Amino acid sequence: MNREKVPRWFLDLSDEEVDFVKYFLLSSGSIKELAGTYSTSYPTIRKRIDKLIQKIQISDRKDNDTVVKLINQLEEEGKIDQEIAKTVVLEYSRSLNSLIVE
Known part of the structure; x- marks a missing residue:
C-alpha cells in the first residue's frame, strides 16, 4: 500500500480505533456481532461508531x-x-x- 495515498482521516485514527474499524469490517458491519466481540452493549458500540464518524468528518473538514x-x-x-x-x-x-x- 502506498502510504502517500492513505487518507488523512485514517492516519488520524488511534491504534484502538483502527482495530475497531477492522473488527467492524470483519463482522460485516453487524453492530450486534461487534457488541459481542467487545462484550458490551449495542448502544455503546453505536456511540463509538458515531464518534468515529464525527472524527472522520472533522478530519475531512481539515483537509478542505x-x-x-x-x-x-x-x-x-x-x-x-x-x-x-x-x-x-x-x-x-x-x-x-x-x-x-x-
Missing part, C-alpha cells in the same frame, strides 16, 4: 478548510514562518477535535 489552506499559502509565500504556520494549524485542528461529542 479555508483557514488551513490560507495559513499554508501564507507559509509557502514566505509571509509567515513555517513553525508559526505549523503551530496555528495544530491549535486550530485541536479546536476542531474538541467538537467531537463524547
